[in-house]
Amino acid sequence: MSRLILAIGVILLWSACKFNSTTSNSLPIYGNRQAVTRVVNGQTVIDTLYQTIPPFKLVNQYGDSISNNDLNGKIYVADFFFTSCPSICPVMQRNMLNVYNTYKNTPDVKILSYTIDPKYDSVKVLKKYADKLGVTGNMWWFIQGKKDDTYRLAEKSYLVAVSQDTTVPGGYVHQGYFVLVDKQKRVRGSYDGTNAQQVSQLIDDVKTLKAEPAPGANQ
Amino acid sequence: MKFKVIIGVLCLLLILAVSCQSPQSIEFARYYSSGSLxxxxxxxxxxxxxxxxxxxxxxxxxxxxxxxxxxxQLPCLVKNGLRGKLTINKKDFTEKMPSNDLAPIEIANVLTYVANSFGNKRGTIDVVQVGNDLNNCK
Structure with missing residues (x-):
């Protein structure tokens, strides 16, 4: 009898371990996808084309123009804010500072904070804001451009890719999401920027992305 | 027997002394816990x-x-917000603080919480004092 119990115990233990080890560590790829047919070395192969962040052209807090080419081969976290925001922005930036402090010396990780109030948030205002937040260097860019472009980018590329529910127009922009984008400009996660726990998950997930094989390595 | 009675009475007195807080400290606790929320x-x-x-x-x-x-000045600051320079811990702050639509009692509660947290120990900031202070806002 006691042998039976021991055996059951051992099986339970083993299955518990097994269960843990099969919890996959890879992140989902969000957005629409389509199949494309290509010919490689005379053979027809079907590839999946994922939704990516489209090209954009904006200006950062140093007055440098930024396009998405500057993000080639970078993992980055995007959020939407405005410097005069009294409600959720401070707590978002406090959490984003944790991301910044974790990865500020990591060359392939960046943060992009898009202002949704470019009229007030001039380059000068953004620079002053970054200074006061204690952000230096080029790891964290505060960027501004045409309001329409930023909103379109937010809703059509960053956030719709995460959730198709658009019943709250513009709502996402104000809900303080942090969006994680991989080296191939695909959205890989979204996190509530006001929630410190979710932001530590984001910090962990950046590590997971860093460990992914480089694009094209397995083709 | 007598000894046991004495001990019993002493224990009872001790329990009474601990459980009966002064009205002031009950008021403080009420202010502080509402203020915390x-x-x-x-x-x-x-x-x-x-x-x-x-x-x-x-x-x-x-x-x-x-x-x-x-x-x-704190009640006015909480109620009306603030513009302009403020020197805190020897550092200058110039950002705007938004106003808060709070009743005097709520201001008294939240100030009691702040003035007795984060290293501060100023006791109860009561609603009468807050009312007077609010009348003198610049």
Missing amino acids: LYQSHCQNCHGAKGEGLNALIPPLTDTVFIKNNIH
């Missing part, structure tokens, strides 16, 4: 759970000297 909903996003502020953008609430010296 108001702080979470009105102040914490900016000033932080530990009153730490946010670098040079948002001042911390840990400057005990500032809290002490400005105790009668």
